[in-house]
Amino acid sequence: MKLTPTTPVWAVFATSGWLALAGNAALWKRLSAEGTLSNVQGWLLLVAMVLIVWASLGALLSIFAWRRTFKPVATLLLLIAAFASYFSLAYGVVIDPGMVINAVQTDFHEATALASWPMAFTVLLLGVLPTVLLWAKPVAYAPWPRQLLTNLLFVVGALGMVISAGLASFQPLASVMRNHKEVRYLINPWASLYSAGRVAARPWQRGEGKLQPIGMDSRLRSANSDRPVLLLLVLGETARSANFSLNGYERTTAPQLATEGVVSFRNAWSCGTSTAASVPCMFSHLTREGFDAREGNHEGLLDVIQRAGLAVLWLDNQSGCKGVCDRVPNVNVIKEAAARGCDGAGCLDEVMLDGLDNRIQALDPVRAARGVVLVMHQMGSHGPAYYLRSPAAMKSFLPECTSAALQDCSRQSVVNAYDNSIAYTDHFLAKAIAWLKTREGRADTAMVYVSDHGESLGENNLYLHGLPYSVAPDFQKHVPWVTWTSASFQNRAGMSSSCLTALQDRKISHDHYFHSVLGLLEIETSVYKKELDVYASCRSHPGDISQANPAPDLRRAAMLADAPRL
Structure with a gap:
């Protein structure tokens, strides 16, 4: 059965929506556990955060809403979000720069020890299935001048939504981010992208190619001892x-x-x-x-x-x-x-x-x-x-x-x-x-x-x-x-x-x-x-x-x- 093509706008809207809602289950679970959703103000904060995450991801995907780039970039984000969601839901970890370093330095034995059926099911549900649907659904792109205009308008509109939702929920949002700093590293997949960027930038920030010597004057006080240590x-x-x-x-x-x-x-x-x-x-x-x-x-x-x-x-x-x-x-x-x-x-x-x-x-x-x-x-x-x-x-x-x-x-x-x-x-x-x-x-x-x-x-x-x-x-x-x-x-x-x-x-x-x-x-x-x-x-x-x-x-x-x- 041949599927009806959709527009890039709807493809971006649906993908970013899935990432914001299902891909951030660990974030919504943590907010609930912290008691944030215990009153009306908390639920309004939840709505605002959903809109912020949804719109910001929509703006990102709109930049890549072109025939050769949209589906590969969306696939990468879906898989990153799926793996991050599993580890956050299963173990309570957050995806900060330190966790990214751990992932990069994990060897084969450590990686295989982490594999489990729950991980496979989570990645399949949150990452693989939406990716299959994404690639199965045709997207009808407009000629490049009109597509460029559409993408720009979507980016502007999405960023406007981010700003509006942020201003409307500024006080409770700032309070959550200040009192529960780990929450910012549960915003999926933004946390993974940010942390990976921080790690990638460190060699240039610290000049890691220039190792500074220390202890040039070091010597043994008991160098003449008859017995070694x-x-x-x-x-x-x-x-x-x-x-x-x-x-x-x-x-x-x-x-x-x-x-x-x-x-x-x-x-x-x-x-x-x-x-x-x-x-x-x-x-x-x-x-x-x-x-x-x-x-x-x-x-x-x-x-x-x-x-x-x-x-x-x-x-x-x-x-x-x-x-x-x-x-x-x-x-x-x-x-x-x-x-x-x-x-x-x-x-x-x-x-x-x-x-x-x-x-x-x-x-x-x-x-x-x-x-x-x-x-x-x-x-x-x-x-x-x-x-x-x-x-x-x-x-x-x-x-x-x-x-x-x-x-x-x-x-x-x-x-x-x-x-x-x-x-x-x-x-x-x-x-x-x-x-x-x-x-x-x-x-x-x-x-x-x-x-x-x-x-x-x-x-x-x-x-x-x-x-x-x-x-x-x-x-x-x-x-x-x-x-x-x-x-x-x-x-x-x-x-x-x-x-x-x-x-x-x-x-x-x-x-x-x-x-x-x-x-x-x-x-x-x-x-x-x-x-x-x-x-x-x-x-x-x-x-x-x-x-x-x-x-x-x-x-x-x-x-x-x-x-x-x-």
């Missing part, structure tokens, strides 16, 4: 402090660490609510506020450590180091074909412990003689497929949610799956400590575990992470920070666990990470700030390493080559 930095993933039994959680999710004499800082907070935001920030010498406001990009913690003369190795069981390991030796264990414990869902974190001795032997021998810093980037508790983050033999909390569509599971089963992933992290960290103990005869060993961000597990119908920091719940920002030090490391630093334990409720954050690691390694540099070193007050000889010092004597390298190897 071996520091393991474990970068946790999606671990929230509230679910660690070390921090008072009623479930025993960290039984092995509890027997290792670790110190857990209970009041630690992240720099961001996503890996892409937190990792570059926590490895930076800047505070969270300074990092967000920076005009250019700088080298990070690993660059300073390497410049001081230590060997550095980054092992990644995730989707990458977000740029912080680009200038140091690094290995993605997922890509190693012979990696044990890996399948289509990725690798369990214990795979990073395989062959560590050989990996260290392959590092620069002169640097390794001074000391080694290993960084292990966990898969941790990465969601929504929490059930994949622990082996079958270690699932203490049942039943588990075994679906990526967390909203379809009972909240308790979601928590069970997540807690099993935390218990597996406990097991992994305990095995890492056991490996460090085997090297105590050759090195002073220590481990610091800090998660990049937390997670929402259904509180207030929010799941996963990534909300803007200013509106994100504490569960997405309150993270575990666990420290283990060997007896020889404590003696080296003049530091006691009892002193650290007395400070375990002190409020700290990722702002302290850069400086605390430098302090543990006794690296002298002008970028170090003693006041941001959480361990400084517990070292009997922390020294004042905040002043610039001359570069180390490179002639010492030959002598260090004969020092004890790790």
Whole structure:
């Protein structure tokens, strides 16, 4: 059956109407949940917002209302809106620039873990079906002069509607946008387009091609020590402090660490609510506020450590180091074909412990003689497929949610799956400590575990992470920070666990990470700030390493080559 052609005006009107009404279901749901629709004024605001979104999208589509451009552009907007709607409805996330960065940096394993039948149904209903109808319906375009005039008139009329509706609802609209800032990132697909534009513009705004060096004066204060240091930095993933039994959680999710004499800082907070935001920030010498406001990009913690003369190795069981390991030796264990414990869902974190001795032997021998810093980037508790983050033999909390569509599971089963992933992290960290103990005869060993961000597990119908920091719940920002030090490391630093334990409720954050690691390694540099070193007050000889010092004597390298190897 041959369909009757429609005019471009009606095609634009219908497409923008579908996007405004069905494509913004998450926005209308959020306004209802916030109590905005509890009175007549709220309903009038809803009508005004529908008109604003509808008319603004109509103006956009009118610009492209030409034979070769309209349907491809409309298809793109429909599919963007469909995917954004699913994630906002299912997990309560918003499409801000940080979420766009997360989407761009998502690897194959993470993407497949998010796939589910509810997602397929939502995308089919909101995106695919209207797209099929759009392409099936013929559009009769006028000759280009008249089509141009029609498009311009539609744009002017639509923008007039936006202005009129905005002025008529200015006070309640301004109040909603001021008090519920996340709402602006639910306006679909405008939020996706705006956020993608912001992300695309950042390289030019910050001159990302010009990496600014830091710590050019860095050196080891104990360069002549007979024993090298071996520091393991474990970068946790999606671990929230509230679910660690070390921090008072009623479930025993960290039984092995509890027997290792670790110190857990209970009041630690992240720099961001996503890996892409937190990792570059926590490895930076800047505070969270300074990092967000920076005009250019700088080298990070690993660059300073390497410049001081230590060997550095980054092992990644995730989707990458977000740029912080680009200038140091690094290995993605997922890509190693012979990696044990890996399948289509990725690798369990214990795979990073395989062959560590050989990996260290392959590092620069002169640097390794001074000391080694290993960084292990966990898969941790990465969601929504929490059930994949622990082996079958270690699932203490049942039943588990075994679906990526967390909203379809009972909240308790979601928590069970997540807690099993935390218990597996406990097991992994305990095995890492056991490996460090085997090297105590050759090195002073220590481990610091800090998660990049937390997670929402259904509180207030929010799941996963990534909300803007200013509106994100504490569960997405309150993270575990666990420290283990060997007896020889404590003696080296003049530091006691009892002193650290007395400070375990002190409020700290990722702002302290850069400086605390430098302090543990006794690296002298002008970028170090003693006041941001959480361990400084517990070292009997922390020294004042905040002043610039001359570069180390490179002639010492030959002598260090004969020092004890790790």
